[in-house]
Amino acid sequence: MKKVKDFFRYENAGLLFILPAFLYMLVFVGYPILSNLILSFQDVSVKNLVHGQKHFVGFTNYLQIFGDEVFRKAMGNTLKFTVYCLIFQFLIGFLLALLFNKNFTFAKTVRGLTMIPWMMPMTVTALMFKFMFSTDVGIINYILKCLHLIQNNVEWLTTPRTAMIAVVAANVWIGIPFNTILLATGLTTIPQELYESASVDGANGWQQLIKITLPLLRPTIESVLVLGFIYTFKVYDLVYVMTEGGPVNSTHLLSTYSYKLSFDLFQYSKGSTVANVLFLILFIVGLLYLKITMQGEED
């Protein structure tokens, strides 16, 4: 008993404070990750989900998944979706960050208000964009017609080629504030004197951006892009509410396809397998992110 007391006396007293949270996460996250892994090596359907014998089938699910056309399509879609979103939300976010970094009267207030899209429930965002992109009542078709960019109404969400554009647009709308605020914070760390002396030496705004801002902002840009990748790659609700992966699987992402397999088709093992592939990719990218951010930290 005394030994136990001694163990927790000094630095290990911290364990007593962290244990409740750690155990909670172990039970409700750690255990599910493990059991999801096991599930992907079994054959589990609605019959033997809660009770009954679960047979191990080795890598069968993984082999079947990689032979599945919809899975391969979802994989391609997920990559496409992520890359498009990252490009647009980063570029727009960066321009906004440069703007709000200037000290004009409205800068702080307006910057604050642009954060609103980021806080909205994804279901609501999906609903709003579904409405705006709808064929007959959609404001987007109306505006495009006014600008003479299209002749007839585009069926955005029911045409495979255009549905992806609509979901990307909705996700970019959510992603812009996130990019803006992180890049704007990064910009404040660049010493003002650098710009002043560059001006004295005759460097124009563009040269200052290329030679001072971008190189010094590089660590922030790296983490914004990697974090953006992680958040975008696993987007689920937004696409599920807007298109449910359709039309003809053209917007199915790994996350929506996994949900569909498990909870629409009740092929739990297949769904778990897809989820594991998704997790593995995120995990690898996540390690990359940790490598970037942990470098400067004491721990």
Place this chain on the structure above:
Amino acid sequence: MDEKKITGKSNVILCIVSVVILVLLLFPLFWTLITSFKTEKEIFIIPPTWYPHELNTRSYAAQIENGDFNMFKSFFNSFVISTGAMLIAVVLAVPASYAIARYKFVGRKAMLLGFLVTQMLPVSVLLTPMFIMFRNMKIYNTWWAPVLADATIGIPFSVLILKNYFASIPKALEEAAYIDGCTRMMAFMKILVPVAKPGVIVCAIFSFLYAWGDLAYGMTFILDQEKRPITAGIFNFMGQYGTKWSYLTAFAIVAIIPVTLIFIFMQNYIISGMTNGAVKG
């Protein structure tokens, strides 16, 4: 922010530019709000009307009446679920983050890494195992299931944010308390937590908002529509009455009331949460 204040003509131009950008960015919200006050007929008029010519409040009134359009119950469910998840997250994360900031105990690094990794977890990895687990725990189809699941999003976020707050509190403050005869627990509760209060508020807000925005858990772990959160209610309604945009937009507006209130009153906390949580890790 630039040191020198911009004045005169360029100040006016920048203000105008920023307001134009803001209007463009927030247009979807404005359009949703306008639409929610139009009649179904007016929504279909081309060219669209920029304000409701005939004010229609039916879509809001119907939400507190009995029937298919009642969202009040779902709103209440969401509130209970989000508050529950928030309480669990804060109660567990506050001491945990203090431990990480102050003590070098065994396994500290591994646990910190664990919290970081869970932030990257896609929801689909947890859904099926949690579904089985909650069925076995006999809490499937109750509020408990999404509450317990939603807290797993709030906890790692809160731990990572709060450890920075606790780390910034001078050690001397704590040591003075020990000299005065405080136990570790007393010093933590009476001295450290009150000092870290702004951080605790940030964590509470974000844990609440994460749970409020959740669809997957609420939809998967609760079967009965009367117990489901508002996000699942909206999704369900969209499936049944896909083009009743007057109702749908009104639901959307109601669903973002808490978000708007939090934003108006606690904007600074939110910005601090977004920057601290994401960059520092």
